[in-house]
Amino acid sequence: MIVAVPLLIHLINMLRHRRVPWAAMEFLLASRKRNRTRVLLKQLLLLAARMAAVALVVMVLAQPLLHNRLGSLLGQSKTRHIVLLDDSFSMSDRWADTSAFEEAKKVVERIGTQASRQAQSQTFTLLRFSQAAGWHALAKRGHEPQNMATQATPCHPDLLDDAVDPDFPDRLHQTLSALGVSHTAAGPTQALEAIDQLLGEPGGDPRIVYLISDFRARHWDDPTDLRNHLARLTKAGARLHLINAVEARRANLAITDLSPVAGTRAAGVPLSMEVTVKNFGTAPVKDVPVLLQADGHLRPAVNIPQIPPGESAKERFQVHFPAPGEHVIQMHLETDVVAADNFRFRVIDFPENVPVLLVDGDPKASDARYLSAALAPGGPVPTGIGPRMEGPRYLSLHPLDGFRAIYLLNVERLDESAIRALETYLRSGGGVGIFLGEQCRAGFINEELHRGGEGFFPVPLEGQAELLVDRLQRAPDLEVGDHPIFRIFAGKRNSFISTVIVHRYFSVPKAWEPGPDSTTRVIARLRNGAPLAVERNFGEGRVVALLTTAAPTWNNWARNNPSFVVAMLEMQAFLASRPDADVSHVVGTPVELKLDPAQYDTAVRFAMPGEHATAAATIDAVPTPEGSLRVSLPATDFSGTYEAALARKDGTKEVRRYAFNVEAEEGDLKTLGGRELAERLQGIQYDYHQASLFEYAASELAGYNISEPLLYLLVLLLIGEQILAWSASYHPPVRRGVARASSLRSSRGTGERPVASGARGGAR
Template sequence: MSFLLPTLLTFGLPLIAAPLVIHLINLRRHRRIEWAAMDFLLESQKRNKKWIVLKQLLLLLLRTLAIAAAVLMLAGPVVRSTWAGLFGRGVTHHLILLDDSYSMADHWDETSAFDQAKHVVSAVLEQARGKSENQLVTLLRFSEARQLAAGAGPEIDRRPLDGELMTQLERMLDKMAPSETDAGPIEGLQAATRLPESTDGETRIAYLITDFRLPQWEEQAQIRQLMGRLRERVGDLQLVQTVYEERPNLAITRLEPESGIRAAGVETWMELTVANYGASPAAAVTVAVEQDGNRLPAVEIDEIPAGETATRRFRVTFPTAGPHELTAALESDAVITDNRRYFAADIPPVFPVLVIDGSPEGDDGYYMRTALSPGGKNVGGWSPQVEPPSFLRNHDALGNYAVIALLDVPRLDDTEVEVLESFVRSGGGLAIFVGPQSQAPFYNERLFHDGEGLLPAPLGVPSQLLRDSADGRPDVSVADHPIFRVFAGQRNSFLSVANVDFYYALEPNWQAPEKGDVSTIAKLRNGAPLAMEKKFGDGRVVVHLGKLAPSPTDQGIWSNWSLNPVFPIYANELVGYLSATRRRFDVRGVDAPIKLTLPEAEYQPEVKVRAPGVSDGNAASIVAAAKDGMYQITAPGKPQSGVWRFELTTRDGKLQTRYIAVNVPVGEGELAIVDQSELAERLRGVEYRYSLATEFSETDDELAGYRLGDALLYLLAGLLIAEQLFAVSASYHPVAARSAA
C-alpha cells in the first residue's frame, strides 16, 4: 500500500491516541465521596462490571478507528492488489512532460540528453504495461505547450495504454528528435495546469523530464508557484534530470549587416557574433561562411573568453539585384542546433535618397549629390534626388526613400514637419546640416519642441571657432561611431586637414536628457558639439552644426568639410547608417509560423513554397486567399531553421523569388545546469521526488493501483454511526417513562 499524501500520516496518525488520552484525563477528575446509598449501586456495578467495561472498550475502539479512517482517507491510500478492486477504483493517469527544446540535443559518448529522456518515457510505459488496473497516458512536449494557449491539445491526451498506443508511442519515440525552440519549463507547467482536472477515482502521476538548464530556471518564484499548482493536481510529482554535467558549447548568435544592407554590387560589411557558453576560453574558432552556396573566406577568431561573445566583421558583395542568402557555420560541438545562422535579403539595384536643399545657390545639394553618386553613376548604390522643401508635401512618396537630408533649410510649415516626424518615427533616417539660412527660432520651436521633436538640442547663434597658434590640436575630434570609421586610426591625417571657422552653437543653458536618446558624436576643439545624434521612434536623426558647402557667406566660409578627401566615404557611411532600419532584411525565428504578405493587385494567387533542404520538384503549391486586398501566405509544415524560398508570379507573368531566413532562438545553448541541491532550494515547499535518468529504471510505481478513498469514507460513516449507538448504550441516561395505557 502507498499513499498520495504521505505527509498527512506523519501529522494525522498521532491523533489516534486522542480518545485514550481524553479518557485518562477524565479519570483524574473523579473524586471519592462516601455515600450510604452508593453501596447498593456498587453492588449492582460489580454484577455488570464485565459488560460495562466491554462497552467502554468498544466505544474507545470505535472512536480510535474513526480517527484512523479519517486520516487514512485524507492521505489517499493506493493498493496494488487486484482484490482491492472490490473496494476501490483504479485509474492511473501518467502525465509525461517532456522537454524537447534544442538544449536537449546536448550529446556525449554514444548518447544525448534527449536519448536519456526517451529512455525514461519508455521506462514509464514499461512499468505501466501489463497492470490489471486502467492506465491512461498523456504526453506533452514543451514545444507543444505554446500551442495549447490557443486551445489545442497534446498529441497524446488521456489515451488508454493498450497495444495500439504502445505501438504508436514506440514509433513516435523512435522518430522523435529535439525541436529547434527554446520552450522551457514555464510553458510546459502552464500547459499542464490547464489540462482538465483528474476524474473521480483517478490517480495522476506527473513526470517532468528535462535537463534543468540554469537560464530556464531563473524565474524561481513563477516556477515554484506553477510547480505547487501542479503538485496539488497530481498524486505524485517526479522530476527526472537527463544530464549530469555541463559541457562547453559555442553558438552563432548574430549574422547581420553592420549598418543595413547595401545595393547590388556595393560592398557590405557583415557582423558575425559567436558566444562561448563554456567555463573555459575557446581558442582558434573558425566560422565557415557561404554566399548563395559558394564558399567565402572563413572568419577566424583567436580566442573567446569563457561566458563572453566575440564579434568580427567581414565583407561581402551581392553582385546582382534580387534575393541572396548567407550561411555561417561552426564546427560540431555539444549542441549542433545553434552552430548555424542564416541571413537573407532582397538586394535592390539602388537606394533612393531625398536631398532637400535650402541653400540659395543649391551648392549644398551639389556636394551631397556628388559624394553619393559621383558622375551620376550610382556606384555607391545610392540614387540621390535633390528637391526644394516644398517636395515634402508629397508625403505619400516619402516612404520610397531610404534617407532624407535637410541642407541649410530655412524653415518648414507644420504639415512638412509632421510628415518628417512620421517618416523618422516609422524607422526612417534624417540628416540635418544647418547653415546661415537656418532660422534658429523655427528650429527650436518646431524641430526641437522642448526635447520632444526631431532636433537633439536647441540652437543658439552662429559662432566663430577662434584659433590659437600654440594649440596644435585639430579642429574636430570624433567619437567611436560608424559614420566616422574612416577617420579612425592613429596615423589617420584626414581630421588634421578639416578646418572649421563657423558653427552653430547651442543654447548655453541646455542640458542633455538623462534617458540617453541624445548623444554628441563629434566635437570642436573648444569642446562645442559639431555633430549630434538622436533616437526618434524607430528612426534616427544626425545633426551637423555647420554648413556643408565651402561657399562664401556673410560670415565667411564655414568649413572645408565637403572638400576633405574622405568626405564621399563619410557621406556614404552617414546615409548608410541612417537608412539601416529602413533597409530591412527578412530574418525570423522558428517560434512563429512563416508568413508572407503580398498585394493582390500585383501578384497572382498561386505560390510555391520550398522549405530548407527541399528540392525544386518537391516544393509545396499554395493558392492564396485575398483579404482586404492582400494575400496572406503561410508556409506549410513546422517552421525550421534555414532559408525558405517563395516562388511568386506577378500579374504580368514575371517570376519572382523571395527568401526568408529562419534562425533558432539565442541562449538555449547555454548548458549550465541546476543540480539537485539548487533545485531543492528553488522549489522549497513543493513536494516532489527527484532522480537521474540513469536511475529511473529502478524507480517504483507504487502509486499505480486502486484508490480506497471511497471505501474508507463509507467505513468512516459506519464507524461514526456505531460510535453514537454505543455512546448512548453505555451512558446513564434513563429511559423515558411510557404513558399509562
C-alpha cells in the same frame, strides 16, 4: 502476528490470576457478578481497539492501494499518465552513443510498456514542450484551446488520453520513433499550463505527471512560475515525477549572432558583417574556425583566436554579391555536443543601388554637388548610392518612402506639407541629414522644425557665428566624439580630420542642454566647445544635423580632404540603417505576411529549410478588416531559411526569404541536480529520478492510496482507546485513597489485617 500481541498480553495476565479464600472477597464477588457483563464488554472493546490500532499502524506503513474497481467507489475511475517531454534543442546533448533525448524516449517507452501490463483502466498523454509552446502562441493569437485538443494541428499532443491496452506499447514505439528534438528553446512552464487546457479539470481521476527534461539552469535556477504550476498540480492530487535525462554538464560553443555592420547595402558593394561565438564551457578555447557559406557556396572561413570561458568573441568579415536581390549568408561551427546552435543564418536584400534625395535650397546646388560627389564619386570602386538632386518643392509633391535617406542642404524654409511629409518619413524609420548655410534662418528652424523639442530638428539655434582663429594653441577646429559616423577617426587615425578648418557655423543658446529623457546628443564640437554635429531620434527614424555647410564655403572640409568622403559615407550608412531591415527571426515564431489584394493572389506556398526542404505547405491568405490580405505559417520548428512563393496578378512570381535562428542561450548546458532542485522547489511534493536509474513503480497503478485516510482513522482510534481505557479502569477519590493509606500504615504497626466495614456486614 503483530495484531495478536495485545491478545497474548491479555491471556498472560489472565494466567497470573489465583484463587485466594478471603471473607472480604465474598462481597466483591457479589458486586462483580452484578457488573460482569458491562466490565467484560468494556475489556473486549478495549482489547479490540488496541488490536485495531496495531493493525492500522502496519497498514499505514505498508501504503495500501485500493484496486481501481474499488477506487471507483471513491470517484477514482482510471489512472491518467501525463508525460511532458522536453524536446528543446539542448536535449540533443550527446555523449558516447546516446543523447539526452534518446534517454528521455527510453523512459517514456518504459512507462508505457509497464502500464500496459496492468489490469487497471489507464490513459496516456504525451505532450512535447515545443507543442505546448506552439499551442501557447496560437492561443495568444485568438485560437480556442479546445480546438487545439480536437483538431490535428502541429501543436496537437502526440497522444491525448489514449487508452492503454495490450497493443499500446507498439503504438507508443511508432510514435516515439518518429520524434526528434526541435530547434526551439521551449521551457516547461507552457507545458504545465497546457495540462488543464487539454485534459480539463482533474475530477476524480488520479493523475501521474512525468516531467522529463534536462533541467537546464536557465529555466530552473529561478523557477517562480514553475513552482506555482507544480504546486497547483500537487494540490490537485497529482503525483509528480521529475526525471533528469542528463547527468553532467558538457562544454558547448554557439553562434549567438550574425549581423551586418552599418554600411551601404547594394549589389557589387562589399558589406562588412560580424559573427559572435560564445563559449558556454568552463575552459578557454583557441583557434575556433567559423565556416562561411554565401548562397550555398563556400567562402574562406573566419577564425576566432580565443574565447574565454563563459564569454563571447566577435570577428568581422566581408561578403560581396554582384547581383541584386535577397542573398543568404550562413555560418556554422564544427560539430560539438549540441548541433543546432552551431548554425546561424541571415537573409540580406542587396538592391541595385540605394536611392538618396538631396534637397538644396540654393538654385546653384553647390552643397548638393559636393555631397553627391562624396556619396557617389565614381571610379572603379562603386559605393552603391544613387543620389538625386531636387529643390524643396519636391518634398510636397512626391512620395518619399522610396529613399533610404534625405538631405536638407542650405534650405531657407519649407511649407507645412513638406514638414509633415518629412515627419511621416522619419516616423516610419527614415533618415534625414541636415546641413545649414547662408540661406537658413534661425527663426524658421526654431519655430517650425524644432518647435521646443517637438519637431525633428535636434537643437534650437541662436544665429550665425564666427570661429575665431587660434594663433597660440593651434588646436584642431573639429573635435569628434565616439559615434559611428566619426569612430573611424578616433585615436591616432585622425590626421585628416585635424586639418579641417571651420570659419562659420550656427550657434546654439549657451544655456541649452538636452533633457534627461531626450535622445539628442552632441557628436562633434568645435574647439570653443560649441556643438557642430548633433543627433536625435524621431519616431523610428534618425536625424543628424551639421551646423555648417556641406560645400567648402564656411569650412574647408570638402576641399580635397579624404575625411569628408569617409564621414559622408559613414553618415549615409548610419541614416539608412533601419531597425526592421533584414530581421533575424527566432525559431517557433510564425512567418507572417501582409499582402495587397490588388497585386497578389491569395495562395502562398511556403518551403521549409534544409533537410526539410521537400516539405511545403500552401496556405490561403485571409482578408483583414483593413482591406489587405494576411497569411501565416505557424510551424517554424527548425532553423534555416524559409521561402514564401507569391503569385502576382500580372502573372509573375515573387519569392521572399526569412532567416530563422535558434535562441542561442539554450546552448548553455549548465544543469541542476536533485539537491539544487530541492532547494528551489521547497514545499513541492515530487519524486526526483535520473533517467538511467528510473524504475517504473507499478504499484502507483493499483488505484487509490488509502494510507492518508487510514492515518486519520488511527488518530481517532487512539483517542477513543484512551477514553475507553479511562472508563474501564478504577479511579478512587483522593480522600478515600489517603484514608486507606493511613489505615494500612496503622495495621502494619499493630500487626492486624484491615477489614472493610462492608465485608463484615457481608459475613453476618
